[in-house]
Amino acid sequence: MSQADWLSHLLKMITITGQLEVRCAYGAPWRVAWAKSAAHEIPYHVVLKGRAVIEDPETKTARELAGGDIVLLPHGAAHVLHDGSGRAPAPTHESRGSAGWMLSQNDSRGEHLDMLCGRFFIEPPHDRLIRNYLPTNLVVRALDGQGDAHVEAASSHLASLIGLMRMESAGDKPGGGAILNALSSALFTLVLRAASESAEAPEGLLAVAGHPRLAPAIAAMLTDPTRAWNLADLAHLCGMSRATFMRRFQDKLGRSAADLLTDIRMSLAANELKKPAVSTEAVAEAVGYQSVSAFRRVFADRMEMTPGQWRRLAREGEQTRTAHN
DSSP: OOGGGHHHHHHHHSOEEEEEEEEEEEESSOEEEEOOOOTTEEEEEEEEESEEEEEETTTTEEEEEETTEEEEOTTOOOEEEEOSSOSOOOOEEEEEOTTSOEEEEEOOOSSEEEEEEEEEEEOTTTHHHHHHHSOSOEEEESOOOOSOHHHHHHHHHHHHHHHHHHHHHHSOOTTHHHHHHHHHHHHHHHHHHHHHHSTTOOTTHHHHHTOTTTHHHHHHHHHSTTSOOOHHHHHHHTTSOHHHHHHHHHHHHSSOHHHHHHHHHHHHHHHHHTOTTSOHHHHHHHTTOSOHHHHHHHHHHHHSSOHHHHHHHHHHHHHHHHHHO
């Protein structure tokens, strides 16, 4: 079983698209404020050149970003980016290109910043899976030149991707908007890969996936989620005793293996419930439940709606999308 492909299995289950919204070209002093995002949106920022300070007003935390740094905010928290000087920002002026994204500039001659800002969109109801298992802020660095070959390869790929995004956003060529959005989607995957391979992988899914002893359990649950996994099976895959596995998994993930397996199954169930011809009983069986009443109870507990309510919501969303196209 390939441990390395846990990410493909996750992203096959969760549809994520990306969109570049603003390219910022500022001289210091400058300041950009982002309001809290909707539940199914993840803002991202790519510092191409210069430096920026990102602040979370809620947690009162600040972090300096440098050229090559990429930050994702999986919980969609409100945040502020600025040059760090504390001075009043220079006025900005905006222009919109034919591709749909905006160029925001100022006329200040201070230290220069070049930054791409956009967001990822997660198909509901999978946003809860992302919020529960990814950190509030996720920062990775393209080409830091440190660490082992795997980490350097991931960051090298990120650097190449950012280079393409820089070139496409610098011009106004046919297809530029579509290319940038496609590159944004790839950016999400590469950031998650680089973060999981980093020695400083944050708590949550990335920390478990990047842990050589625990990774087999994540791979197994994502590859074959309908199997009747128990703690003894998963511990055996990881070469640990049941008690050691439980403790280490909980420490790294912040939740139990059973919690993660249930959430994976409910996300799969949400996808299956979108299919009108598939009964709730068939969906329950497909995701590992012999009892449809037990499935309904767990689905309602995790998704905060019944399978029937989710079906109706998904159908209405599809009708709305069809009407807009």
